Amino acid sequence: MFRTASRNTHRAPGRAVIDYRGLAAPVGKSLGGAAALGAMTAGAAIGGAAHAETGPIPTVKTLKGTAPSPAVAGTTARTAVLSIGSRGTSVSQLQSALNSRGASIAVDGRFGSATRQAVRDFQRANGLAVDGVAGTRTWAALNGSSSAPASSSSSGQSSSSSSSRPKLRIGARGSAVTDLQNLLRERGATFSATGYFGSSTNAAVRAFQSSVGLSVDGIVGPRTWAALGGSVGSSSGGSSGSSSGSSSSGSSSNGSSVSGSSIVEDARQQLGTRYVWGASKPGDSFDCSGLTQHVYKKNGISIPRTASAQVQAGRIIPRSEARPGDLVAFTAGNYGHIGIYVGNGTIIDAGTSKGKVVERSIWNAPHVFVTYR
Known part of the structure; x- marks a missing residue:
């Protein structure tokens, strides 16, 4: 069928x-x-x-x-x-x-x-x-040997420390959970570090595991600890370092130089455009990934058509590194929704909840930041 x-x-x-x-x-x-x-x-x-x-x-x-x-x-x-x-x-x-x-x-x-x-x-x-x-x-x-990201994505000091950390899962309490929550907050989680492993922490762990290519089980074992202590996303250390050295949201991975404010302003031009699934018609209708692809294309950046593919082609970064013009992807449904980051916790997106392109605060749901800088 x-x-x-x-x-x-x-x-x-x-x-x-x-x-x-x-x-x-x-x-x-x-x-x-x-x-x-x-x-x-x-x-x-x-x-x-x-x-x-x-x-x-x-x-x-x-x-x-x-x-x-x-x-x-x-x-x-x-x-x-x-x-x-x-x-x-x-x-x-x-x-x-x-x-x-x-x-x-x-x-x-x-x-x-x-x-x-x-x-x-x-x-x-x-x-x-x-x-x-x-x-x-x-x-x-x-x-063969154990999974590559557990050894190659993390530095020597983080791999050795991760092996000594306790395995955590929902219901756990204590200082190790607080450490975990602080690391997840550095990667974009929006909850408080309470020392209790509840449903919010579990959702954040699963979202992080999905973003770095680990098995998504909500259990924090050696590989998840190692990934949290090492680099985030699938890019190599060299490319990560070069991009973090650029403080502006200017240079794209395609070699074009674009300001984040230009991306945001182009997205604002579509405010009020109605939401239609599968659509990408400026001034008439968009779905979430159709909007992001259109705006990026106007700024000389070529990205895939679907939300999940846009996440995979970009680079996931911590919240602290996110700049206006980057993407915000929500992890539910294998990255089923995406929008453009405006800054200060605000996003421009096309979604079913509002039925049109809107500018609004990022809601409390697991999400990651994606850059093409």
């Missing part, structure tokens, strides 16, 4: 997505009743052909009376190309390996949407092509 973007989101229509799960072949059973994977499902076979990660498709058998091992140790599992719709021991091993890297999914031998998202999170965190297919390179990363 074909799926298109929902009409009540803030994204423009995208490519249709084909769901191959209806093509999955049934799983056979051995005489002893233990599940056996006789062949890859049709969904996995098609998924493997459509992506760069390929490998031999094995025949996996489970001996009578032998439970499948949760460890990713067998060469058969390491070379299996798995995608949504796949079933069997190899999928169970994949799920166990993902959980050991910070995911929190059921080990049920079924490659569903939760497993695909965990694969995508792991691929993003390890610099792999993010396609949700467990191929040879994803298996190699799962069988």
Whole structure:
């Protein structure tokens, strides 16, 4: 079947997505009743052909009376190309390996949407092509050392200190929670540092994990501590340093020099324009990302069409570094809404709540600041 973007989101229509799960072949059973994977499902076979990660498709058998091992140790599992719709021991091993890297999914031998998202999170965190297919390179990363951002994105001192910090989750209290909240506030969170890990802190942690490519579980473990103590976003240390050295919101990543005030003024010219999902018609109608793309284009900056793509193409920065003309993206719905930062906690955006382009205060919802400087 074909799926298109929902009409009540803030994204423009995208490519249709084909769901191959209806093509999955049934799983056979051995005489002893233990599940056996006789062949890859049709969904996995098609998924493997459509992506760069390929490998031999094995025949996996489970001996009578032998439970499948949760460890990713067998060469058969390491070379299996798995995608949504796949079933069997190899999928169970994949799920166990993902959980050991910070995911929190059921080990049920079924490659569903939760497993695909965990694969995508792991691929993003390890610099792999993010396609949700467990191929040879994803298996190699799962069988190698721990996730790259935990060691490479943080400095030596932060990686060593992060390993000694306690694991925190909702309900935790104490000075470590206060430290966590202060670090999150430096990254744009808007709550007070109370020392209690409640729902607001949990939402901020999940938003931060999503912004830096970690598994989004709301649990603050070594990798989340390391990312909080190191650089923010996906840019390298060199590019981050060069951009932070520029105090104005002037120079874009495209090489053009634009003032933030010019971006804000161009956005203000569209105040009152009605909101229409998928629209980008100056003076007539916009959706959220249509507005930001239009204004940036007028200022010589080329950015993608959808809100989530605009976040991915830019650089996430702490609130303290945000300048007028940067973008403010709200993390709910995989960055489902975006607007232009005016300064002093104010945003210009096109949204369903007001039904038109407005200038208003940033509301209390998890959000990040994105720059193209």
